[in-house]
Amino acid sequence: MHARGLIAGITLPLAVTATLTGCDPFGGDAASEAAPGTVRIGITEPRHLLPSNTNDTDGSQVLAALFTPLVGYDGDHRAQPLAAESIKSTDHKVWTITLKDGYTFHNGEPVTADSYLNAWNYAAYAPNNQANSYFFARITGYADTQPADPDGGGPEPAAEPKSQTLSGLKKVDDRTFRVTLAAPFTEFPAMLGDTAFYPLPQAAWQSPGVLSPGFEDTVVGQGPFKLKGAWRRGAAIDLERYEAYPAEKPKVPAVRFQPYDQLSAAYGDLIGGDLDVLRTVPAEKVASASKDLGDRYGHQVDSTLQFLAFPMYQQEFANPDVRAAISKALDRNAIFPDGQPARAFVPPVVAGYREDSCGLACQFDAAAAKSLYTEAGGPAKLQITYNEDGGHGSWVEATCAQLRTNLGVECAPTAVPRFVDLLDKVARRQPVGLFRMGWPMDYPSMESYLGPLYSTTGSSNYSGYSNSRFDALVNEATQATSEPDMIKKYQEAEDVLAQDMPVIPLRFGEIHYGWSAGVRGVQLDAFGRVDVLALESTA
Structure with missing residues (x-):
């Protein structure tokens, strides 16, 4: 099932509808003072921060700051290379992906073709139970990574998959790999902007195909920001600018993602100046948001x-x-x-x-x-x-x-x-x-x-x-x-x-969103995510 597609709410994004039930805006050390120039963005608690298992809006928002996808989307929502130097095919079935040079993970490891192949194979292999596994269904060999039914639907338990890896993935060299699809798909590059297709460093693996315990709590990406400390459930998630990032660098030194259980509490903090960006104005506040926020209120389809x-x-x-x-x-x-x-x-x-x-x-x-x-x-x-x-x-x-x-x-x-x-x-x-x-x-x-x-x-x-x-x-x-x-x-x-x-x-x-007087350049994409590269602090 396309888990990301089906949503419970009509006025709130996917993750919000499922989790806005509590009282405390954040816990642990979340209330500690942020570093000067930090932009504070309100979210709900992410379910996961492992790219292959993250399919909620808020987890995706955090990962969008920690990682750079192979492609981004222009103003017309068409795919454009980002971490990829090129994505080419002559038949729309066999695609050759060449990576840009200079990208490194936040621990200093170079980003290579293996960074993608290892992450994608882990995501596709059914016993790993990754929520974004279905994204790899178009790649040759996906069926072999799924459980086989030995008796065509009878009571016997499903057999182990035939393969732990996708036969349609092949390394060409350190910066190039080839993807063979089961059938031609012209829009394959458009898929590659999703979190499912992010790379992972060698540090993610305890052994081939086995994730290192605790990696998700200290997730290492190759994007414009890196995780500061560890992710603690219920606490603020602090990111700092990654100075070795080879592309456009953030204009702000740090971002704090503050988890809230109630949108009303987040909106109150926004009005009071204790939050800088709220991606979802509460439904009951939409009518008054333009009065409350003036030109610091935005909305878009x-x-x-x-x-x-x-x-x-x-x-x-x-x-x-x-x-x-x-x-x-x-x-x-x-x-x-x-x-x-x-x-x-x-x-x-x-x-x-x-x-x-x-x-x-x-x-x-x-x-x-x-x-x-x-x-x-x-x-x-x-x-x-x-x-x-x-x-x-x-x-x-x-x-x-x-x-x-x-x-x-x-x-x-x-x-x-x-x-x-x-x-x-x-x-x-x-x-x-x-x-x-x-x-x-x-x-x-x-x-x-x-x-x-x-x-x-x-x-x-x-x-x-x-x-x-x-x-x-x-x-x-x-x-x-x-x-x-x-x-x-x-x-x-x-x-x-x-x-x-x-x-x-x-x-x-x-999308109805707002921001404080302490920030400018607030832009949301069609997925409801804040563009962290466009943010500027006015403090």
């Missing part, structure tokens, strides 16, 4: 798509006209008056986005919706299942109210305690009616949405949607030899979704 999915195993939703009518009955602007209504199956942050690609099915028309619904034999009762731990109750009720009024049906909001409970019901094919979903991108591509969510074998296709034409178009897009051809195929696939309406796009996520 992020990569999240919020939608309602139809369970294809429920017969009452088998007719695509029923699904289209329900979508057409919803006035998205009224449901989310302060949000960004979605009338497309991918967000504006990816190349190929079209503002109204959903077509007539996403254009509000109550009379036409009721007529279509009646003709299609839509059910007299509807249900919307959602997780109550994500703050969805009010908008789900507003959605049901519109369906009652505009379609003349009964509509019942149905809460389950947690998002995993909702997914469990769907996996068991229990009647859930429409169900709430959220999805941010793993990397900037239409494929990051279309593939996992709607392909027949998609890792997170919980609706059970299947269309062979759609599958073929996505496959053709991934193997296209030019960006225009690739985008054309993705858009044609999106047009198939607009005809079938397996889900109802509702709104795009937004």
Whole structure:
């Protein structure tokens, strides 16, 4: 499953929705005085700081300061080499990656091809249980690093993987390695900006393929900042500028990531001048943030798509006209008056986005919706299942109210305690009616949405949607030899979704953030991470 994709909340990033429950903003020595010029950034407690196991926004934020990815993304969210000197292929199946010279880890070790090969093989090998293992599924030999089922699904336990390493990874020389994919994938370079693909030093390994105990607590990267001391859960994470960094150096000498259990406490510290950057303004403070912060408040669309999915195993939703009518009955602007209504199956942050690609099915028309619904034999009762731990109750009720009024049906909001409970019901094919979903991108591509969510074998296709034409178009897009051809195929696939309406796009996520008078140059990327290289202290 694309663990990073599925999110529980609609107004908060992935990690925030899961952890904002406590009272103490930080513990241990977190409250110690920061060094002069330090920029203090509010986060929630990271789950992990090992790149191959980090898939939450806050852990990724810390690692983005400690590591430099092979690629970054420009203003149009297109991949550009960073730690890589070049990433080349003649067939989009065999890729040769050459590293820039001069990069060293924070312990002085040179960064080599082995730094990547060892880290990637460790991540892919299933017994290591790394959350980002699935990122390596396109590489030849990935199946051999996964447990084999000896009896095709019977009671016998899975056998050990055939291999501990990916056969598609080959070292060429100290600064060059080759990656062979199982099938051509034009956008492979775009994936390489993720934390999953960060390198690790020799110091990370107790023996080949075996991680050194405690390495995660003293993680060593090759980025613009290095860890000061050790990571202690619940305490502030202090980083200092790495003076041997060969690329653009930070403008500030140090960064402190302060963990909070409550956004309200973090926001209070921001207003009081005890915090410099808060990446997520609390939902209840968004309306007043511009008054509270003035020109120190920012907001932008992020990569999240919020939608309602139809369970294809429920017969009452088998007719695509029923699904289209329900979508057409919803006035998205009224449901989310302060949000960004979605009338497309991918967000504006990816190349190929079209503002109204959903077509007539996403254009509000109550009379036409009721007529279509009646003709299609839509059910007299509807249900919307959602997780109550994500703050969805009010908008789900507003959605049901519109369906009652505009379609003349009964509509019942149905809460389950947690998002995993909702997914469990769907996996068991229990009647859930429409169900709430959220999805941010793993990397900037239409494929990051279309593939996992709607392909027949998609890792997170919980609706059970299947269309062979759609599958073929996505496959053709991934193997296209030019960006225009690739985008054309993705858009044609999106047009198939607009005809079938397996889900109802509702709104795009937004990032609301603020900063103190003690800092300038605050910029957030489409993943909701602060660009630490752009920060400047005014103190």
